[in-house]
Amino acid sequence: MATILVVDDELGIRDLLSEILNDEGHTVELAENAAQARSVRTQLRPDLVLLDIWMPDTDGVTLLKEWASSGMLTMPVIMMSGHATIDTAVEATRIGATAFLEKPITLQKLLKAVDIGLNKSMHKPMAPVMQKPGLQMAPADLTVEAAMTGGTLPEMVLDIGPQSHQSFNLDGPLREARDEFEKAYFEYHLAKESGSMTRVAEKTGLERTHLYRKLKQLGVDLARSKRNAL
Template sequence: MANILVVDDELGIRDLLSEILNDEGHNVELAENAAQARAARSRTRPDLVLLDIWMPDTDGVTLLKEWSTTGLLSMPVIMMSGHATIETAVEATKIGAQSFLEKPITMQKLLKAVEAGLSRNQPALARKPGAPASLPMTPAELTVEAAMTGGQPLPPVVDMGPQARQLFELDKPLRDARDDFEKSYFEFHLAKEGGSMTRVAEKTGLERTHLYRKLKQLGVDLSRGKRGG
């Protein structure tokens, strides 16, 4: 868990980034201008700052330069903008910004940039709270069998052909059998990702709203994944 300061004059951007980062287990402080950012920087001592370049009072590059010259640039800063030029991004990097995110910011790019920023100075923050140092199964190793069983090995069986390894009752309508599989599939991912809806949405390729509806339809216990994490 990290303390992250998000500085952006657009309410929608602040809300979106706050939702994603909170879902990842981070504490998020919000500021809509440079004055609020200065106060938050002094009050919360953030582990990382997401800083918009174009703001009404003081632009992000100027604020970054201010922190750098006064010795306050002790945390990684990721610049954000939808209109910045390459020259502006290069200037911010020379001053001390770690990276630059172009708006609209995708969830995947945001999480990668935040993880890289936190891992540079504080490796322990790069892991999700409570997560083991290494996972027994990577996404590339996820098979249909693993999804069906929650990652647990199947008991040994006598080789009786394809039907010997069936885990679900197949003497039922296709829709019901598919629902059984999908429920196990999503329960596996929820447990693996510690209940993070953001991570599950990313891994399964579903939009968050669609994912919520799907889990509700299947009767998946959403608290189960968080307890497991």
């Protein structure tokens, strides 16, 4: 995975992005201003930078120009802002930014921009058409904040076809059948998302703490789910 530098003067944004990207397997470095960003850029040469535009010392566009003019813009830079104009976004792109994310940043747009910035040849589709029986979900535009604090997703559609290898005891009590289904449901998503709790939380519409409690209650082996995903 990659080393990603997150530059933002807001502690909450830095912490949220760091947790999400760490959960995706990346190494994350943090900077709260341009001075720290310059230091990290020089010492570690990150693979990608998430750069806020409005910062107290030097704004992100000025820092981007500085890197571009000095030959240090050797990594993709994704600009972030909640107050920037279209002209600012166009200018940043002209200077060399690979993408522009408007705050509040949606989780899907963040991960997609990072994937594209890192030049990954294969991208996970937002709403895959599954050839095998399983769970299909419509895309959700959850913000980063909503994904970490709880959010809602569109209605899930359960498609269990004739070739399904999952069976449930329909002759037993409803509670047992429901628990069996929920365990299989979460194990399916854990395997599909390579054990990423952030992605599973997004897919299932559960807040992370609630998700952890639910998995523990159902007896889902997280370590085994990650091994099965490899």
